[in-house]
Amino acid sequence: MSLMISVSGIRGVVGKSLTPENLTAFTMAFAAWTSRRKRARGGEDALDKPRIVIGRDTRPTGALITELVSSTLALCGCDVVDLGMATTPTVELATVGEQADGGLIVTASHNPVEWNALKMLDEKGEFLLAADVELLLEIARDRAFEPAGWERIGSIASNISYDPRHIESILKLPCIDRNLIAGMGFRVLVDGVEGAGSFVLPELCRRLGIAEVKTIACQGTGIFPRNPEPVEENLRETMEILRRESCDFGIIVDPDVDRLALVCQDGTLFGEEYTLVACADFYLRHRPGPVVNNLSSSRALSDIARKHGVECFSAKVGEANVCEVMKEKGATIGGEGNGGVILPELHYGRNALVGTALFVQAFAEWKTTNGGGTLSEFRRTFPNYFMSKRKVVLDRMSKERIEAIFSSVAANHPEASPTRIDGLKLDFPEGWVHMRASNTEPIIRIYTEAGSKELAESLADRFIAGIVSASEALDASGKGQA
Numbered sequence: 001m002s003l004m005i006s007v008s009g010i011r012g013v014v015g016k017s018l019t020p021e022n023l024t025a026f027t028m029a030f031a032a033w034t035s036r037r038k039r040a041r042g043g044e045d046a047l048d049k050p051r052i053v054i055g056r057d058t059r060p061t062g063a064l065i066t067e068l069v070s071s072t073l074a075l076c077g078c079d080v081v082d083l084g085m086a087t088t089p090t091v092e093l094a095t096v097g098e099q100a101d102g103g104l105i106v107t108a109s110h111n112p113v114e115w116n117a118l119k120m121l122d123e124k125g126e127f128l129l130a131a132d133v134e135l136l137l138e139i140a141r142d143r144a145f146e147p148a149g150w151e152r153i154g155s156i157a158s159n160i161s162y163d164p165r166h167i168e169s170i171l172k173l174p175c176i177d178r179n180l181i182a183g184m185g186f187r188v189l190v191d192g193v194e195g196a197g198s199f200v201l202p203e204l205c206r207r208l209g210i211a212e213v214k215t216i217a218c219q220g221t222g223i224f225p226r227n228p229e230p231v232e233e234n235l236r237e238t239m240e241i242l243r244r245e246s247c248d249f250g251i252i253v254d255p256d257v258d259r260l261a262l263v264c265q266d267g268t269l270f271g272e273e274y275t276l277v278a279c280a281d282f283y284l285r286h287r288p289g290p291v292v293n294n295l296s297s298s299r300a301l302s303d304i305a306r307k308h309g310v311e312c313f314s315a316k317v318g319e320a321n322v323c324e325v326m327k328e329k330g331a332t333i334g335g336e337g338n339g340g341v342i343l344p345e346l347h348y349g350r351n352a353l354v355g356t357a358l359f360v361q362a363f364a365e366w367k368t369t370n371g372g373g374t375l376s377e378f379r380r381t382f383p384n385y386f387m388s389k390r391k392v393v394l395d396r397m398s399k400e401r402i403e404a405i406f407s408s409v410a411a412n413h414p415e416a417s418p419t420r421i422d423g424l425k426l427d428f429p430e431g432w433v434h435m436r437a438s439n440t441e442p443i444i445r446i447y448t449e450a451g452s453k454e455l456a457e458s459l460a461d462r463f464i465a466g467i468v469s470a471s472e473a474l475d476a477s478g479k480g481q482a
Helices: 020-041 062-075 088-097 130-142 163-170 177-182 200-208 237-245 272-286 300-307 319-329 352-370 374-380 401-410 453-477
Strands: 005-008 009-013 052-057 079-085 103-106 115-121 154-160 187-191 213-218 249-253 260-263 291-294 314-315 333-336 341-342 386-391 417-419 425-428 431-437 444-452
Touching: 005 052, 005 088, 005 130, 009 260, 009 425, 020 052, 020 062, 020 103, 020 115, 020 300, 052 062, 052 249, 062 079, 062 103, 062 115, 062 154, 079 088, 079 177, 079 341, 088 103, 088 431, 103 272, 115 130, 163 187, 163 200, 163 352, 177 200, 177 352, 187 200, 187 237, 200 352, 200 417, 213 237, 213 374, 237 249, 249 352, 272 291, 272 341, 272 352, 291 319, 300 314, 314 319, 319 333, 319 341, 341 352, 352 374, 374 425, 386 453, 401 425, 401 453, 417 444, 444 453
Parallel strands: 052 079, 052 103, 079 154, 187 213, 187 249, 291 314, 291 333
Antiparallel strands: 005 009, 009 115, 103 115, 249 260, 333 341, 386 444, 417 425, 425 431, 431 444
């Protein structure tokens, strides 16, 4: 299996694709990239040692990788601030709080335990844009880096103060009313999947005023009790425990705490697409403004924006892409349909902790206005759409071949409104389909949404057939050999 490289960093299976050699090479490249960027910004401290914040999730390999990476950074002339176990959004906030020149998070997010990764941040605590990743890869490829001399080596210091600081920054948001939340007497189940949220998420819930916080998989062992991606097929046991414990709702995060899933009192999922929808509907009442999601996210956010009289924009898939459009459009709130909420008032990054606070506040206000009610009833107040997520495996993949396939599919549907900034998205009155090639597998991912599950699946079937037909036509014409 090859190393996966994207705007969020490098990712692979430890000991196979993720080795000490490539960890060291990419760390040295990051140190060089950070140094160049620091000098380019200029200022009185331009020639000072770069300052890098590092944190990790709970995976068994995390501590050793952090030691390797921190030592490599120091030997390349960087001063390192080690947060220890920390969520991805906490490292992002700490990068700004420490006035650092960059940040690294040792986490493979929702991947299984044998995976790990380096997520890379700039001086704003944000993921690198594609152009920055290309420059970093060029530095790594050309080995355009070198260790520091003995007189220029950096230091490594520990700072474990950022979990409480992160919580305080959320509690200080003007839209959060802890007295109102406390008055609800909520009984909540928290599932931290033994990841970086194991302690900070339950503590946030208590500080918000939740009356009773029951926890599962919150010991921080890093041995995930299930597939850690917070989607329905992996949450059956959590949903059953919630029903058995008679909780008002459940809060589930992934290992690095940038995705938030919610379970209703009856054990049904609130829906990962609707985490952002509910948070945006609440937050726009406090601070109106444009909203942003990605092209594969639910149309429900656009409906909510229309309700509040604001615009909704869509970006290419990927957190960095969403943040870029949010800045361009001056968005108030945004995120992705995988349960990722981005609140610029706090920082530009997906943050399941701030998402939790916004959601709990939204539900408390709705209950107050309606004289009570359950979370499943609250869910029914939002536009209702159904999604299908499928894929097509192709024998051959190239940019030219994919472009030809998408052009053929689009030409066969002139009645649809097309978007080509990220693969092909076709909007119909009754729903939409988004097709995009995987960066790591010979597949085309197909996302559809419609007003019923049957129609969403029907759309997926139709366009899978369309892709296969276009691919076969290319082969028959002799143009599909690339």
